Amino acid sequence: MYKRMGAILLAGMLVMTAACSSGTPSDSSAAASQTAAPAADVQSEKRVIATTVAAAQMMDALEIDLVGVPTSTKELPKRYDGATKVGNPMSPNMEVVKSLDPTDVLSVTTLEYDLAPVFKNAAVDATFLNLTSLDKMNKEIIALGDKYNRQKQAQAIVARYQDKQKEINQKIAGKKQPSVLILLGVPGSYLVATENSYIGDLVKLAGGINVVQGQKVEYLASNTEYLQQANPDIILRAAHGLPDEVIKMFDKEFQKNDIWKHFEAVQHNRVYDLQEDLFGTTGNLAATEALDELVKMLYPTNRNE
Numbered sequence: 289m290y291k292r293m294g295a296i297l298l299a300g301m302l303v304m305t306a307a308c309s310s311g312t313p314s315d316s317s318a319a320a321s322q323t324a325a326p327a328a329d330v331q332s333e334k335r336v337i338a339t340t341v342a343a344a345q346m347m348d349a350l351e352i353d354l355v356g357v358p359t360s361t362k363e364l365p366k367r368y369d370g371a372t373k374v375g376n377p378m379s380p381n382m383e384v385v386k387s388l389d390p391t392d393v394l395s396v397t398t399l400e401y402d403l404a405p406v407f408k409n410a411a412v413d414a415t416f417l418n419l420t421s422l423d424k425m426n427k428e429i430i431a432l433g434d435k436y437n438r439q440k441q442a443q444a445i446v447a448r449y450q451d452k453q454k455e456i457n458q459k460i461a462g463k464k465q466p467s468v469l470i471l472l473g474v475p476g477s478y479l480v481a482t483e484n485s486y487i488g489d490l491v492k493l494a495g496g497i498n499v500v501q502g503q504k505v506e507y508l509a510s511n512t513e514y515l516q517q518a519n520p521d522i523i524l525r526a527a528h529g530l531p532d533e534v535i536k537m538f539d540k541e542f543q544k545n546d547i548w549k550h551f552e553a554v555q556h557n558r559v560y561d562l563q564e565d566l567f568g569t570t571g572n573l574a575a576t577e578a579l580d581e582l583v584k585m586l587y588p589t590n591r592n593e
Contacts, residue, residue, distance in 0.1 A: 334391045334436065340377045342572040343394040343417060344368060346429060349445055349573060350438040355388045362565075378402070382410045396570050420506065421489040422449060425571030445573075452576045453493060456583055460495040466521035466586050468496040469553070472507060472569070473538055474529040479507040480515070486571050487526055487562070494582035496522070512547045522586060523553040526562045528569060535561055560585045 337356030338344040341364065344357050348365035357364055358380075359373040372388060375381035378399060385393060393414045395403055400416040407414035418424045426446045433442025468491050470481035481488045483498040485506040491498060499518035500508060527534035538561070542548045553559055566578040 337390045337393045339380050339395045345573050350441045352436050419571030420486055422575055465495050465497050467499050468522045469499050469520040470524045472526045473534040475533050480510050487567050494579055494586055496586050520553050523559045526567050531564045
């Protein structure tokens, strides 16, 4: 029952949260900007559309032009000011997409089940980027660099994340790993994120131990009695869709449902709300900033370092 409920809720929630899978890093193209594009540029032969903000930011960091970008309230790179808006990431306008005569359309694996048939029926080539972990995102960046002759830019981006991981490993070496519960909320509902989710992967990289182990899925339905028995040291709340509304929902749930008062994380004021622009539901270029924030939450003694 626990897994079945999770699957039902997950189907709806992933559709609502996929458009939120983006970051707004200040250095998204700093490393790449040091390398000039090659003279014989394969990009000149490509007409690429990115249907998610995270994908558009990656292409910007790789210094790759796009003919189409998602319609989003989030800020897109200046490079794409003149690009055509192709609609919501969960349901791109296929007439607009086809009118741009793309050679490739970028989406994410989170939406593949729903969108793959749509692109196939429209005879549009689509690539679904696997951004469910930092390592998988790095591999996708390297693959895009190879595909569009941007190997140096791709290597520079990935090196930044590798350097950050080394820095974090040194910071937390020898320290007791805290247990962590991650809640993913959208208006009206919330799920528990496993270590197979992107945020769950970040927590693991930052030295946390997810209280939900041995699951293959990214998210599960919440069972507060089971979670209370796990008694996590820390509770992280990720709000997506309408973050202000979701935070209010979380606050109401924690006040109304008496069981939360028995969590040590609540008793010790170790409940943290994650910034939506840093903690997307899929990988994005804000990963370094997100990891820094997590280390401060998981290891309070590092707050001033």
